[in-house]
Amino acid sequence: MTELVRLRPLDATPRDAVAEAEYTCDRIEATDAEIFAFESEPDRRGRLLAEAQATEERWGEPADRPALYGVPVGVKDVIHVDGLETRAGSKVPAEALAGAQATLVDRLVGAGALIAGKNTCAEFAISAPGPTRNPHNPTHTPGGSSSGSAAAVAAGQVRLSIGTQTVSSTIRPAAYCGIVGFKPSHGRIPVDGVIANAPSLDTIGILTTDVAGAAIASEVLCDEWSPRAVDELPVLGIPADEYLECASKPTLARFAEHVAKLKAAGYRVVPGRAVTDFPRIRAVLFTIQRYESAIVHAAWFDSYRALYQPKSAQSVLEGRDIDEDKHQLALKLRTAIHDQIRDMMERSGVDIWIGPSATDTAPVGLASTGNSIMSIPWSLTGMPSLSVPAPAPDLPLGFHCAARTGDDERLLAWGGDIAATLAG
Template sequence: MQTLLGHLSLVQEAASLRDGTAGPADAVRRCCDRIDAIDSRVRAFVPEPERRARLLAAARELAAGPRDVAGRPALYGIPVGVKDIVHVDGLPTRAGATLPPEVLGGAQATVVDRLRAAGALIAGKTVTAEFAVTAPGPTRNPHNLAHTPGGSSSGSAAAVAAGMVPLAIGTQTIGSVIRPAAYCGVVGFKPTYGRIPIDGVIPNAVSFDTLGCYATDVAGVALAASVLCDGWRGAAAGTGADAGEGAAPGAAGRPVLGVPVGPYLERADAVALRAFAEQRELLRAAGYAVREVPVMDDFAEIVEQLFTMNRYEVARAHAEWFARFGDRYRPETAAAVREGQPIGDAGYEAARIRRAAFRARLAADAEAAGIDLWISPSATGPAPADLTTTGASVMCLPWSNAGLPSVSLPAGRASSGLPLGLQLVGGAGADEALLDAAAGIEGALREGGR
């Protein structure tokens, strides 16, 4: 098995840049050297011939600013990968498609404004599945180049796993942040729906689309979240301290964890379920209360409801482009558009009503069981040995349907050596408490050798 892994701690990199131990140009050279060395094989970034020159110019401009290190912002000098459906001034948006870039262009996304205001340098665009649907880009998994990195945020997860950047931005409609994080063995964070403004991002399905991020540990995504999320209530940005105001309640301050027993959990394969059982026992041994909660006995209907809404919204988002350039769409994306075209407003509205009922029922189930977080496998199993697919998103589906915040933690490996992930899901708007709890669970998994 060929490995191209690297490890860059966002918190440590940010601290060294803020205190002057390293300069922005140093970070740029490390980033570009790593991309030059391995990205011809991993293919995480959209090619950019003048990347190094552009970034060094941006680094010089940043370094020419105020000299007081105490006033440097949280992500000062940090190179960040940005998924190529997010508009960035100065870089074309291609969205993994062959449509003319000028057709797809738009104003810079608020998420990029926030990155730049925090001192970050945009390392480049990362590869996405076409229009963030399912047709994969050329990115490969750094753990094994014959395996998918997941999608649709393929390049962002792979870039962090391979040590090209310490932070990357992705999006999730169903499973496009959490699944690639699991497949690539990094931490992926998807906030509560709407917690990061989604303007300046080419839509997939607007009722679900959510910006998220990747780093090598929970402290890294917490630092990024403090910059990117509206109204962050955690520790001061840039400190690398606790992500929230306190852990969710439970024994010794630990959250009570709920296992969603039923048809949903049965979608995971034997490898994922065996690992999940081991993870639960490890957490129990570490002092966490873990409760089995029967839920979602109508899971097949939940899947149908989500895809009714999703395909309706995909078809409407692409109506103009598909009419003009439909012959340029890849078969998977074209099929998604065509599936949504015959869905009428009445069917869509009925699905919206069913989703609202599902959200209320899921919240009531959690409250009745006395749990603080749901836990489940992040994906149905390890990354498939198939570059024509991005894998199955079903383990993320109910949580995305409910708009809940979730995080994937690296949690051991399959016998093949490929990484597995543990998914934690918090309450709506409780992103800070979720990441605070995730930091503790991350520590327990590491101590247990996962």
């Protein structure tokens, strides 16, 4: 069993970059043979120490050091990083998948971060699991598709990892691994240099140890980030029963306890009809995802079909059976669903929709990354989503918050107090 350590917060205080690099390498060497959160690298320590020394030389004066100075960061293996192969959790040759370094990596490095390496992931960020295990219990999945990104933070290898989310690929692993996961509004972080799943849905995800750390990373990564102070507690809305009933009974019982704790702390909680006709919402999302994924993989799949895992191949083949008219209709329906949820929030005064981050704790086994269904409405509509750890007796649970599109800054400002209330 991986020996878990107390997770260190990601703060903006000056750091010893070389010491941080040494700590990360030590921690990876001590734990990764069991949890497989990072892709292997022949001389990670040498590369990372060289980056740390260059960082110290670049920012010698503590007063000049940027927000992520000396912070080792894991990067999901669908994101291009100069000098590191991108395999996307697949057997497709790296040279076929090669591309220019992602803008988000430029922003990380420009803010003083050290790239700790590439985090393992489900194949092409779809659904075929990689080798990663849950640090809380290696016989359970860590979730996916940002499996290694979440596990690396939970195991204390890094304090910040970058994932992606098309359906539930940041929120669910954050919940299963007991850490913070933040999916900004669709489009807030550039996705160039990232191997796409479905461009109309793809969003960069932030996985870290606390909500304050997610805000620090967001200010570096997001376009036009403007921190917001909040003076009043948000109004929390509970979506319709047909959505919540997707979660297990034990999870709903825990969720009820968490809601009671928030009410006792002064939060106003109201019922709502944000997620009506849930089967249609699910169908719209998967029509978009399958169709666009098939287009992304058109050339690769034709050339390397035998190298695809069955789940990934099935997704591509299903997408090829969807015509453009059906895809365009799904995009129009997505807009209508988004506007319906936005209008409901305006009428009811709801600031944040709440619910379980996942249907249950992490399932036993590594054959699946778990059920993505709890994230579907918010991923379809591009709304910002946050998962914070919620008390549970054994494996972690996540408490999910979704705000209006573009209200990312306030969501994180509110989310810190929600997390503290649940933990108290």
